[in-house]
Amino acid sequence: MTANTAALSGTGVTTAADIHANLTAPGLYAHALRRGEGRLSADGAFIGVTGVHTGRSVADKFVADDPEATQEIWWGKVNRKLEPAKFDTFTADVRSWLGSQKELFVEDLYAGADPAYRIKVRLVTTNAWHALFARNMFIRPPVEELAGFEPDYVILHAPEMEAKPEHGGRAGSTTLIALSFAKKIIAIAGTSYAGEIKKSIFTVMNWLLPAQGVLPMHCSANVGKAGDTALFFGLSGTGKTTLSSDPERALIGDDEHGWSDKGVFNFEGGCYAKVIKLSQEAEPQIWNASHRFGAVLENVIADERGNLDLDDGSLTENTRSCYPIEFIPNTAPGGMAGLPKNVVMLTADAFGVLPPIAKLTPAQAMYHFLSGYTAKVAGTEKGLGKEPQATFSTCFGAPFLPRHPEVYGKMLAELIGKHGAQVWLVNTGWTGGAYGTGQRMSIKHTRALLRAALDGSLNNAEFATDPFFGLAVPQNVPGVPTEVLNPRASWADKEAYDKTAKHLVSLFEKNFETFASGASEEVKKAALRSVA
Numbered sequence: 001m002t003a004n005t006a007a008l009s010g011t012g013v014t015t016a017a018d019i020h021a022n023l024t025a026p027g028l029y030a031h032a033l034r035r036g037e038g039r040l041s042a043d044g045a046f047i048g049v050t051g052v053h054t055g056r057s058v059a060d061k062f063v064a065d066d067p068e069a070t071q072e073i074w075w076g077k078v079n080r081k082l083e084p085a086k087f088d089t090f091t092a093d094v095r096s097w098l099g100s101q102k103e104l105f106v107e108d109l110y111a112g113a114d115p116a117y118r119i120k121v122r123l124v125t126t127n128a129w130h131a132l133f134a135r136n137m138f139i140r141p142p143v144e145e146l147a148g149f150e151p152d153y154v155i156l157h158a159p160e161m162e163a164k165p166e167h168g169g170r171a172g173s174t175t176l177i178a179l180s181f182a183k184k185i186i187a188i189a190g191t192s193y194a195g196e197i198k199k200s201i202f203t204v205m206n207w208l209l210p211a212q213g214v215l216p217m218h219c220s221a222n223v224g225k226a227g228d229t230a231l232f233f234g235l236s237g238t239g240k241t242t243l244s245s246d247p248e249r250a251l252i253g254d255d256e257h258g259w260s261d262k263g264v265f266n267f268e269g270g271c272y273a274k275v276i277k278l279s280q281e282a283e284p285q286i287w288n289a290s291h292r293f294g295a296v297l298e299n300v301i302a303d304e305r306g307n308l309d310l311d312d313g314s315l316t317e318n319t320r321s322c323y324p325i326e327f328i329p330n331t332a333p334g335g336m337a338g339l340p341k342n343v344v345m346l347t348a349d350a351f352g353v354l355p356p357i358a359k360l361t362p363a364q365a366m367y368h369f370l371s372g373y374t375a376k377v378a379g380t381e382k383g384l385g386k387e388p389q390a391t392f393s394t395c396f397g398a399p400f401l402p403r404h405p406e407v408y409g410k411m412l413a414e415l416i417g418k419h420g421a422q423v424w425l426v427n428t429g430w431t432g433g434a435y436g437t438g439q440r441m442s443i444k445h446t447r448a449l450l451r452a453a454l455d456g457s458l459n460n461a462e463f464a465t466d467p468f469f470g471l472a473v474p475q476n477v478p479g480v481p482t483e484v485l486n487p488r489a490s491w492a493d494k495e496a497y498d499k500t501a502k503h504l505v506s507l508f509e510k511n512f513e514t515f516a517s518g519a520s521e522e523v524k525k526a527a528l529r530s531v532a
Contacts, residue, residue, distance in 0.1 A: 094187045116260075301314060354427040394514075425471065449477055
């Protein structure tokens with residue numbers, strides 16, 4: 001077997017091109033700079049620019065309608081059907097295109113820190129910096145485990161190739177991200193946004209693990225010195241990475257995890273943090289990790305000397321830093337920890353009416369998990385404007401759910417009930433008014449509230465029930481002003497608050513109609529209802 005044949009085994013790609021397989025960061029840096037793929041920051045981070053696609057192309061994601069899987073897939077706007085024959089045509093063209101290139105980069109990686117649920121992933125790409133991104137994001141096997149590596153799933157990454165109408169994607173689009181669970185192949189064409197690589201494998205884990213009794217979760221996780229694990233659910237921009245990167249607690253991971261009967265494990269080996277307006281004072285761990293050799297920065301602006309301007313969103317508000325998790329000084333060994341004691345659901349409330357923290361009953365927890373309310377932050381997905389948009393993304397991760405949301409909701413309910421985790425709803429959005437009038441919640445205050453929740457002291461606080469949302473809200477927390485705890489008190493115009501709160505309740509009510517038929521009676525009773 002030739003070196004090329006071994007490196008491309010299982011991919012279906014044949015080529016006489018130079019294959020750069022499993023290079024380390026320095027080697028990938030050298031090739032990326034030689035090829036003119038980007039530049040270095042003054043601190044040695046690699047800066048890549050993704051062109052027209054500065055976020056995920058959600059409308060261009062398709063799933064092959066394989067007979068073996070079709071009955072279990074949640075078809076609709078999230079999982080668009082692609083005829084198997086068209087998937088085959090598309091992947092054949094991607095393979096041919098990759099095979100025609102002068103050089104390719106291959107990385108063999110793991111997804112899943114727990115060996116019992118781990119999958120092997122082989123990425124084939126045309127760009128060294130995308131290979132470095134994947135190497136940072138996934139788990140890097142020891143050298144001795146690379147010999148004889150045979151992938152479970154293959155990513156065919158052709159960012160400069162244009163998808164064609166015969167490939168079956170969205171009309172008029174030259175971008176296509178297609179996944180087949182039967183063939184275990186992901187093919188990506190027409191986008192250089194590296195997040196597509198990461199999220200394609202997250203979708204795979206969301207498909208595989210429920211059948212094994214493991215809940216896949218779009219959440220960050222950390223663990224305290226006493227072994228108390230905490231989960232932080234939330235969409236991009238709600239603070240998963242920021243709040244889980246706590247010097248007092250060991251980071252398990254910042255975005256994707258599994259919850260088994262043994263505990264929690266990271267799917268990844270790196271972090272993918274938003275860095276627009278990143279503060280060295282407020283978020284020192286992420287700031288330091290982003291200012292060093294080995295980090296990959298997406299669409300971050302730097303001057304001619306490579307000095308970063310993290311306040312500059314001229315390319316996109318969705319500027320990103322990707323770095324190995326070991327760049328964070330305090331991490332959980334092996335990316336694993338015990339069973340969760342606290343579950344935190346993060347929301348960036350653009351209306352500014354939700355309290356900064358609330359204690360949820362199990363039924364309320366399921367309701368808010370199925371609702372998945374937050375505000376989409378500008379730039380996270382292609383086509384969003386400059387202002388956040390209120391949205392509901394079920395399970396705090398609808399774009400990555402191949403199965404029906406009720407599958408994941410039922411599993412979370414069972415795990416919380418079995419292991420007795422306390423659930424909290426935390427608003428990292430606005431206070432004192434809606435977006436444009438109020439101000440973003442203070443990270444300092446949010447950290448104080450979370451520490452009180454995670455160390456157990458908040459359980460002893462006095463709680464009052466919010467009249468609009470039915471939430472148990474603490475009345476006094478050391479280090480947090482009382483007017484911050486009561487969102488209505490933070491608004492100058494109380495009538496405007498009442499009107500806005502009623503409006504948000506009506507949006508919750510309308511959204512829940514989608515899931516009401518499959519929800520338990522307890523969850524239906526916990527559902528928000530419009531008030532006079």
